[in-house]
Amino acid sequence: MEGEPLLKVEKLRKHFGGVTAVHDVSFELRQGEFLGIIGPNGSGKTTLVNLITGFVKPDSGRVTYLGKNITGKMPYTIAGQGISRTFQMVRLFYNLPAYKNLIIPLSSPRVKKLRGGEYGERDDVAVDLLDDMGFERDSFVPYKMAGSLPHGYLKRLDLARAMALRPNLLILDELFSGMAMSEVASTLPLIEKFNAEGLTVIMIEHRLRELFRVVDRIFVLNFGEKIAEGVPKEVMESDAVKNAYLGSEIEET
Amino acid sequence: MTGIDATYRKKRLDRGIKVRSDSVFAISSxxxxxxLVLPRVVPVITLLVLPLILKGYWGKxxxxxxxYGLLALSWDFLASCGLFSLGQSLFFGFGAYVAGTLSYYLHLTPAITLPIATLGGGLLSAALLSPVVRLRGVYFAMVTLMLPMLLMKMIEATGLVGGSHGxxxxxxxxxEWISTYMAVVTFLVCLFGFRRLINEDYGLVLKAIRDDDRAVMSAAINIYWRKIQALFIAGAVGSFAGAFMTHHYQFVGMSAFALDYSILPVAAAALGGPGTFAGAALGSMILVPLSESLRALGGLRIALYCGVLIGSVILLPEGIFHYMERKYHQFETFVKVG
Structure with missing residues (x-):
């Protein structure tokens, strides 16, 4: 491994009352890597994302991004440095047309700076992004109220919102949950394409077949602890994972 | 549908508002x-002509x-970014006292005190409320409800800036012409300015904060700073009203922090239809004259006033302006069935 890692998580810990949601999790992520995080329900995956993105403050531990300590910073500060996320339960502006949802990240200081003060045509940028996500540009879909869109579209709109920020690191929290097979099939290559273009991706997913196809490396969480890490095939054959994960639960793939 | 031939049926067509106002259709005939223009021009002309007609008491x-319209607009602006205020009198009182003290101690004229009080009141409001912008909903409302009372008691207890005598x-x-027209024009500018601002990107972000602040945060926007900006804008508008009334009455007292200034704007916005600014403006244009015209009834005035408010909220919960807007964009015709 050469040079500084993009993201370095050291001994991150979070309690909720008596429950240790994340227990001394450490990992490193290199620029351009595609990391998968799996684990049974309640194993702390979403909390880990919330800790990295600043929505939850850790009890102890440290998150370093591009050499800077971002532990416990405000979510907008962290997002402003290029860590963008999607939400497991999509968080969108349902009273706005779909493309207007993207105006929010597009009008953020970060994007303004990246676009070099170039103003205007933001609606076009938004519609372009949505077009990439499979909202046909010439249909009425990008202009419909977000609240009236079906679930699969909402998930992709959430992805578009995250991508509108032009992130370095994209964290996908169960993006595919509730998506139809066809939607997954069209969205997955898109994320692979982003990754191939240099975007670093962390993907939390229960759909293991899709996940294993795209990731370089995965790690497994169970009761807040990292129990295995490595290339998917090896990890899934390790005994700890079999016991904790596959042994105790029937996975829908 | 009694009274109408049963073979007829009401047909309602919602006009494509966007189609008619966004494209070439708008100037096609x-x-x-x-x-497009009438709903904007009619209220403007009406308000500009009214001071010529109304004299004396009704002019006042x-x-x-x-x-009150300014306070209601300021309330609606805060509400549009999810800050539900029950303390418009805080803004009003700040403006009133800044203008009052400047005028009393330094004998400054309104031309100087009004701008200072507007900006200063806005700054004071934003500064005082900035620690609580993280609060939402009823918690923010409670703080804003308490603050004016707290300030009122402080003035009473310390005797500063006139104490209980004012x-x-x-x-x-x-x-009087200048002041009347200043009131009317400021009101109109504020109304149309807010309506424009809320549809710009800036307002879009504010509305998004109301809808889902966490999603806005994950879009790398500092929501607390935006809320403080919104507080400044709303505070400045409310403070202008306070400063104006101070010079209008040539008096400022603790009543500037009175509950009336907090509640009536909310009532006006609720009556007119919140979220549109026009509703808040319309509401105050109805409520204030109504309240004044009921004055002749003496004790029953407040009871009747409340009755009207309750009735309107039950009969038209969406608010008058939402109803009017919907009807304006609709065609209703009777078509023959079969």
């Missing part, structure tokens, strides 16, 4: 132009309505 009521014999407006 003078009917279309009027359709108009000014009063404009000031400051009187302040510098009046030179000319």
């Amino acid at each position: 003078y009917r279309e132009i009027l359709y 009521v108009l000014v009063f309505a404009c000031m 400051l009187s014999a302040l510098v009046p407006f030179h000319n």
